[in-house]
Amino acid sequence: MSNKVVKSDAEWRGLLSPEQYHVAREQGTEQPYTGVTWNNHEQGIYHCICCGNDLYRSEDKYDSGTGWPSFRRPVDPENITAREDDSFFSRRTEVRCARCDAHLGHLFDDGPKPTGLRYCMNSAALKFEKSP
Numbered sequence: 001m002s003n004k005v006v007k008s009d010a011e012w013r014g015l016l017s018p019e020q021y022h023v024a025r026e027q028g029t030e031q032p033y034t035g036v037t038w039n040n041h042e043q044g045i046y047h048c049i050c051c052g053n054d055l056y057r058s059e060d061k062y063d064s065g066t067g068w069p070s071f072r073r074p075v076d077p078e079n080i081t082a083r084e085d086d087s088f089f090s091r092r093t094e095v096r097c098a099r100c101d102a103h104l105g106h107l108f109d110d111g112p113k114p115t116g117l118r119y120c121m122n123s124a125a126l127k128f129e130k131s132p
């Protein structure tokens with residue numbers, strides 16, 4: 001992990017769509033089945049919408065049935081940060097981009113083997129780049 005990306009709220013607003021801004025910078029959650037990548041099966045890399053950080057590979061994506069893009073593992077654990085989030089009266093682990101601190105989604109422990117992890121992301125926080 002290299003340089004942190006730090007911008008003001010006004011700068012992020014200028015770079016992101018209103019929904020992307022709401023999810024990534026205000027910890028919003030998009031409606032399930034509405035995002036552009038929850039049902040994407042193409043091969044490629046999912047980047048942070050804010051800073052382009054490599055976050056997930058398509059081979060680690062699976063259909064969780066939730067309507068949000070879900071992954072077994074990140075490209076590199078150092079590319080994300082996970083921390084406890086006590087909002088909504090339940091303990092969840094919030095997942096953020098390690099480079100720009102964008103809110104990406106949440107981590108659950110009910111995923112498929114072998115990791116048993118479910119990285120439940122928001123499409124609005126991801127930018128998909130198809131493999132050439």
Ligand SMILES: [Zn+2]
Binds near residue numbers: 102
């Ligand atoms: Zn980022």
